[in-house]
Amino acid sequence: MTLPQPLLKLEQASRRRAGRPAVQGLSLALERGQVLGLLGVNGAGKSTTLSMIAGALAPDGGRILLDGVDLAEHPALVRRLVGWLPERAPLWQELTVGEHLDAHGRLRGLNGAALKQARTRMVERLELGPLERRLAGVLSQGQRQRLGLACALLHQPALLVLDEPGNALDPVQVAALRGLIREQAAAGTAVILSTHVLAEVTAVCDRVAILHDGTLRHEGNLAGDDHAALERQFFAIATARAAA
Amino acid sequence: MSALAVTRLELRRLFVRPLAWVLGALTLAWLAWNFTLMLGSFLAAQIRLAALPEGPGYTDLVAVPLLAKLAELAFLVVPLLSMSALAGERREGRLALLLGMGLKPSHIVLGKYAALLVWLLAWLALVLAMPLALAHATAIDWGKLAAAALGMALLLASLAALGLACSAVASHPAIAAAVALVLTLALMWLNLGAQMAGVDDGAINWLAMSSHLQPLLRGLVASPDVVWFVLLATVCLALAIRRVAAERERG
Numbered sequence: 272m273t274l275p276q277p278l279l280k281l282e283q284a285s286r287r288r289a290g291r292p293a294v295q296g297l298s299l300a301l302e303r304g305q306v307l308g309l310l311g312v313n314g315a316g317k318s319t320t321l322s323m324i325a326g327a328l329a330p331d332g333g334r335i336l337l338d339g340v341d342l343a344e345h346p347a348l349v350r351r352l353v354g355w356l357p358e359r360a361p362l363w364q365e366l367t368v369g370e371h372l373d374a375h376g377r378l379r380g381l382n383g384a385a386l387k388q389a390r391t392r393m394v395e396r397l398e399l400g401p402l403e404r405r406l407a408g409v410l411s412q413g414q415r416q417r418l419g420l421a422c423a424l425l426h427q428p429a430l431l432v433l434d435e436p437g438n439a440l441d442p443v444q445v446a447a448l449r450g451l452i453r454e455q456a457a458a459g460t461a462v463i464l465s466t467h468v469l470a471e472v473t474a475v476c477d478r479v480a481i482l483h484d485g486t487l488r489h490e491g492n493l494a495g496d497d498h499a500a501l502e503r504q505f506f507a508i509a510t511a512r513a514a515a
Numbered sequence: 516m517s518a519l520a521v522t523r524l525e526l527r528r529l530f531v532r533p534l535a536w537v538l539g540a541l542t543l544a545w546l547a548w549n550f551t552l553m554l555g556s557f558l559a560a561q562i563r564l565a566a567l568p569e570g571p572g573y574t575d576l577v578a579v580p581l582l583a584k585l586a587e588l589a590f591l592v593v594p595l596l597s598m599s600a601l602a603g604e605r606r607e608g609r610l611a612l613l614l615g616m617g618l619k620p621s622h623i624v625l626g627k628y629a630a631l632l633v634w635l636l637a638w639l640a641l642v643l644a645m646p647l648a649l650a651h652a653t654a655i656d657w658g659k660l661a662a663a664a665l666g667m668a669l670l671l672a673s674l675a676a677l678g679l680a681c682s683a684v685a686s687h688p689a690i691a692a693a694v695a696l697v698l699t700l701a702l703m704w705l706n707l708g709a710q711m712a713g714v715d716d717g718a719i720n721w722l723a724m725s726s727h728l729q730p731l732l733r734g735l736v737a738s739p740d741v742v743w744f745v746l747l748a749t750v751c752l753a754l755a756i757r758r759v760a761a762e763r764e765r766g
Binding site: 322348357362375378 | 516517520521523524527528531607608609611612614616617618619763764
């Protein structure tokens with residue numbers, strides 16, 4: 272009997288940035304339907320890790336396997352399998368919300384009826400209807416994040432990569448975001464959520480990985496409401512260097 | 516298909532941004548004014564010119580000089596249009612996003628190049644429409660005009676590729692525009708010193724853009740001139756693709 276292979280597998284992935292190691296020897300695996308919270312202080316290597324997983328950055332060491340296939344050999348794999356929302360949703364200021372959805376759909380290979388259907392689904396799900404004709408340049412931060420999420424989810428990716436998606440969202444929007452993440456996971460999408468808000472992780476994640484100085488310091492399952500335990504763990508790791 | 520999606524996106528952006536409209540409107544107004552001046556001069560001298568056995572006609576005195584004026588404007592317009600194509604995308608984090616969509620660097624660069632080319636060829640077509648509007652009332656040397664139009668199309672295509680290469684390398688759109696302008700002027704007038712010294716052949720003359728543009732504007736289509744422009748565009752596009760591909764490695 273063969274075990275099902277994880278959707279995402281990082282094998283000793285490393286990456287240097289600005290002359291220093293940003294991520295070192297990172298190994299992780301993620302199954303379909305799982306939500307992994309990636310925790311760490313600023314500069315811990317979270318965004319670099321997510322950029323590598325999204326295919327925007329090549330690791331200088333190790334491998335990243337998507338559905339068992341090495342991303343370095345098949346970088347186009349992310350087009351179908353991965354949806355990525357970078358830290359500050361990068362938008363074309365001069366295009367409207369609707370034009371963004373169309374452009375992202377076409378860039379992901381959607382056309383005609385499939386594109387129209389996907390666009391309608393995202394507009395309804397993320398309540399973008401009233402904003403459809405509005406220019407991205409005049410959207411509020413929360414609206415930008417919603418549009419970024421819609422663009423990342425448009426092609427129904429198997430893996431959703433979210434880099435601090437809760438930034439600048441109000442409590443109502445945060446609750447809606449959590450609902451969306453749970454919904455995606457229930458539909459079988461694997462989600463990686465980078466954040467430094469511990470409550471975000473305990474609210475929606477099944478597993479947590481704590482990065483510090485580019486290395487994985489802790490990885491484990493989250494069982495129920497163990498917020499206090501996670502907080503202790505996180506602060507122990509994040510302040511260890513200062514204490515030393 | 517993804518290159519086509521990039522072209523559509525880039526064309527839409529060109530269409531909605533004021534820069535392209537302002538550049539298009541100002542340059543067309545300037546060229547239309549020049550066209551009327553040249554046409555006036557031609558009409559004034561028409562009777563005198565008709566007496567000459569091999570005298571210059573409407574094509575030599577109005578149509579081709581108008582295209583030469585377009586070339587001068589293109590040296591400034593193309594760098595301004597192409598400056599943010601890649602440098603702007605990189606600054607705003609959108610180049611990483613495009614790479615994160617699994618798009619090949621060649622598709623990103625060629626898609627953007629095709630969009631620029633569409634705009635520039637539409638610009639050329641609008642300028643050509645001015646002398647062609649009088650085609651029914653005057654004798655046009657079609658061969659000469661076609662050669663000059665081909666020369667202009669090749670010039671615009673190679674300048675667009677050069678602008679994209681500069682945009683791929685530069686960290687800021689303004690730097691990309693400045694570098695593209697300087698390189699264009701350097702390429703154009705590379706052989707100025709040699710010409711002033713009376714040197715009419717040699718490598719420096721072959722390298723200079725003017726050596727290949729002038730014959731085309733005079734109506735002479737020679738394959739070495741066409742190849743020179745194609746070569747320049749190919750080298751610049753290859754450089755731009757290489758630089759975008761390195762983005763994944765450099766970060």
